Amino acid sequence: MVGVLRIHFSDRDFRYVQWARSADPMWEAFLGLHVLSTPPARLPVWLRPWRHRAVERLQDPELRAACRLLRDLAPADAAYFPDFLTPAESEDGMAAALRTLRATPGPRLARELREAARYRALPGWTRRLASGDRDLLDRVADAVLRFHAQLVAPDWSEVEATVAADRDGRLETLDGGTVAVLETLAPFVWRDPVLSAPYPVNADLYLRGRGVRLVPSFFCHTEPIAIADPNLPSVVVYPATHGPYGPAATDALAALLGTARTRVLRALTVSSTTGSVAAHLGMPASTVSGHLKVLRDAGLLHSERAGAYVVHRLTGRGRHLIGR
Template identity: 40%
Template sequence: MELRIHFTADDLTRITVAPRPDPMWELVNSLHALQARRTAPAHAPWLEHVRGRLARSDLREPIRLLTTLVPARGRFPDFLTPPHKGGMEVARDLIRSTPTDRVRAELAACRTQRTPPDRLRRLAEGDRTARQELDLALTVYFRELLVPQRQLIDDVVHSDRAHHSRDLLEGGAERLLSTLSPCIRWEPPTLVAAYPRDGDLHLRGRGISLIPSFFCTGRPITLIDPGLPPVLVYPASRRSGCTETLDALPELLGRTRAMALCALASPCSTGELAVRIGVSIASASKHASVLRKARLVTSTRRGCEVVHALTPLGREVAQGRRRGSWCGE
């Protein structure tokens, strides 16, 4: 079965790739991973972390509530994954402010039981305590199970984005769409993805947001409601060697500076670099300065921002083209 996403010429100019992991898409996809019958190799370390946390803290109640909303298979409500450009706090605000009518309709559309669990019934009725319980469950789950693994998730997603940024620069939108994932193929003007059921999504000039996800494996995911801003969440590629080979040169660059070099495969500001490698803005600025002095990076002021980019030498080092592939394709 397949999902067919139909592009117009305007849609090809309105494709965006998420600049960082989306907290709620990672959360719902991690709930799928947690309930999967088979463990994906990439998720094994995280599941070990989960088991350790369960032994030391009371996470069973939040997990029970969230898995009621996001089952191992089947639909989950769109309001859990709101479109936004911020972090978890912004996502929580949007979820808390979802109109009751929408919550009720989406829960009904996803319901598989004739009599819904009491928690879902209260959510559908707009019960304030039920909303607070959901918000607390999301907060605890995110803090206890995802934040400690943030660096690993960031490394994989940012590496995938860097690869696809090069695809876009070298071959345009069609090259990008042709290289997203083995489970996705580009048949102009249609993007065809393996999916649990057959369906068609017509973009009609709205464009689409592509969101690479660490916890998404196998088939991509989209929203249920075709009237919402179009989204395609796809498995982030592990093809980059950055996260596996940074330890090979600890004495030359150090792990964080090597991560900064890899992160600049697509140019960005100092603040964006800080987000990509998980450090403060001051620290990111210092790393960029050292790389600039080594002629691996250039820095250009654009308005109130400084934008950093790899030099040809920096790109060769980052891609491992001179002496083996320590951080390349």
């Protein structure tokens, strides 16, 4: 049964609302894991290409093992997964987050794994982790690093661009005050003094004058997620707004790049050769080649030789620009 997350503000909390300046690598790793565990038909259109590429990269047996270990701790359908997996230090980067994760005190491991066991049966190996097995905790940290390095980092420019655009868009409403910004946070609803949204369970987060750090996420695509322990810094991760779609977006992009170049860029939603793009668009191959060079020089596509052909594919920046 779907619950509701209620975030309770006091007057003092409005002074300490923060928006993350950049994507959070730990949250994106675990939410990317959830995307990988979700059937493509249940994903929004912009996440399907990433999932397809990630599945192709799962040929590496060590990467598959890392995914299995992390799913044991934080499955996609979990109503709760341990807070120690997403330390607040992650705002300073992956290295800082992993140092904190590896140093998680034994009592906290036991407490949070016990809490996770209230919602689902945990695999037997987690009992060793709960007892403070440091080698096993290092394996967890190594698995996060491997997942991020091999599946998230290659598309980090797209992740960062999406998060930055979301943050900038929110803060454009700041002239109306903090409440005006909070009112833009779909799927949240603001009813003074509570910000609420659908959630796997019923939960109340009382900020108690500490404020809250709001983190837009590329991979979060359903409900927001909040740090569960009320004694930890208040962090709420929510789905970042993605680029506009439809004719208006196409017209704006054409005004920026030109109609022909926009058509070439949009034709690369799947990897293609120069000849296949030319045939698809009914344009001379020499003209398409010129457009591809301009787009490649701008960092919007990447070209690589595959046998007798050169194959072109969008970069993260290119996908972000066309809203894919």
